Amino acid sequence: MIIGVPKEIKTQEYRVAIIPSGVAELVKAGHTILVERGAGVGSDYSDQEYQQSGATIVSAREAWSTQLVVKVKEPLRSEYHYLQGQILFTFLHLAGVEKELTLNLLQSGTTAIAYETLEDEQGKLPLLTPMSAIAGNMAALVGVYYLAKFNQSNGTQLGKIMDSRHGKAVVIGDGVVGFHAARTLNAMGANVFQAGLSKGILESHDLQGVEYFYSTEMAIAKNCLDADLVIGAVLNKGAKAPYIVTEEMIKSMRKGTVVVDVSIDQGGCIETSRATTHDNPVFKQHDVTHYCVTNMPGAYPRTSTIALCAETLKYIKLLAEQGVPGLGAQENACNAINIYRSKIANEQVATSLNMLEYFIPLNKLCE
Secondary structure, three states: EEEEEOOOOOOOOOOOOOOOOHHHHHHHHEEEEEOOOOOOHHHOOOOOHHHHHOOOEOHHHHHHOOEEEOOOOOHHHHHHHOOOOOOOOOOOOOOOOOHHHHHHHHHHEEEEEEEEHOOOOOOOOOOOOHHHHHHHHHHHHHHHHOOHHHHOOOOOOOOOEEEEEOOEEEEEOOOOHHHHHHHOOOOOOOOEEEEOOOOOHHHHHHHOOOOOOOOOHHHHHHHHHHOOOOOOOOOOOOOOOOOOOOOHHHOEEEEEEOOHHHHHHOOOOOOOOOEEEEEEEEOEEOOOOOOOOOOOHHHOEEEEEEEEHHHHHHHHHHHHHHHHHHHHHHOOHHHHHEEOEEEEOOOOHHOOOOOOOHOOHHHHHOO
16 A cells, blocks of 8 residues: 655654654555655654655655555645545644634545544554553643743642642543653642542552542542642543533632643633644733643654654554545554545544534444
């Protein structure tokens, strides 16, 4: 199969979908790899390294004009004209607010396979997990940074000063993002409160020093009142994130509080959130600083690219060797097939976008 690797064009997105060692494995298996010129530079991989691994360096149009296109982030509007019925494998996050992209994918006949809805045998999300870990660590760090007084926030440093903990951080969610955010803040010495639905998850992670509370609207509202930092880390597989922090809760927070909405890729779990970029990452609403960047791991492309490509390669091989039927035959991995034969094959995506008229179950589409 001919596989294309375009350069990412999202603002401050430096990740790349395949690293040179992955190219070498695919070429050895008999596949042709076309990498757009400069695609790996942001992750410190040169065109020469790709060529030495067996890839051909091409233009953007040539990279897109292949049977299988592998990316990191969803196509932007300026890339829609490249959609021509190929297989597209990338983070799509259609269930957030991507109705326009969804319509373009449907109309072009493109098969859209989403990293974020691909599940393994245990029902876990192997392609989303490493990016969630990086985003969780990063949420703690950017939250602490934007609390600085020169960022027009309340000037509280979250961390241990001598033997005393300072500042209160509330992490809403006990999945991968929530665990990494809570662990980082706890290690810094902040007073950390984590909301979730299973105390057993926290205990298995052994986060001594983190105060866990069951996630209810009343408990979240109470803990947000005196918080310095609130991190939203809620995931609803394949669907839009629910609003866990309401606008009324934001209004009740102290002036200069910071919120980081890591769920923004899926529409956000904080009612006052709106998507931002690394170029312009924050805005204020009700005197609360909001950080809502949709591609947080892109800030650390070297680490993110290596971690992501370690997980995606086997699925790229599967698609290259067996096509969509090969992935569709996998009981859980087939959930990654969001759009196939100009229909939405993932019911949660269709429901989130209010587009159930386009939905046909994958097994019906494969008949």
